[in-house]
Amino acid sequence: MIGYVTIGVSDMGKAKKYYTDLLGDMGAKVLLDLGRIAFIGKDMKSPMMAVCTPHDGSPNHPGNGNMLAFQPGSKEAVDTYYKKAIELGATCGGEPGQRIPDQFYGAYARDPDGNKVAFYHFG
Known part of the structure; x- marks a missing residue:
């Protein structure tokens, strides 16, 4: 049911490395990198996560909850x-x-x- 979940980050390079290093043993890799957003997962048909810099250019903020x-x-x-x-x-x-x-x-x-x-x- 879930396609992907997106989180805001401050540094795309660091975020992609962090999550692919962390989740690589589960088969995660960068599947699609569009510059300010990158989709990470096993394949494009499975649930993914995305890391992105905020579209409006403001600093990212982790959500409470x-x-x-x-x-x-x-x-x-x-x-x-x-x-x-x-x-x-x-x-x-x-x-x-x-x-x-x-x-x-x-x-x-x-x-x-x-x-x-x-x-x-x-x-």
Whole structure:
């Protein structure tokens, strides 16, 4: 149902590198680069994320309540992606842990532009 989600960034080169380095093990790569916006994902038929500089030329601002969430496949993978995000320059938004007993395991980070990213596993 979701085609793509877009987040604003301040530096396209840094954002593309950050997200392709972070999500490359899930098959993510830059699929379409149009200068001020780039689509990142596995293929053009699967849900994607896009990074862009704001159209109006104003500075980007992370949205309060906005978040990208990635499901890497296991609790161990949640831990791995969270650690990788931090190593790539993200800040902690909530260390990995069980949030809802036996249902939801998650970790949260803020990318170098302050956008909130989650890694999660149900079950």
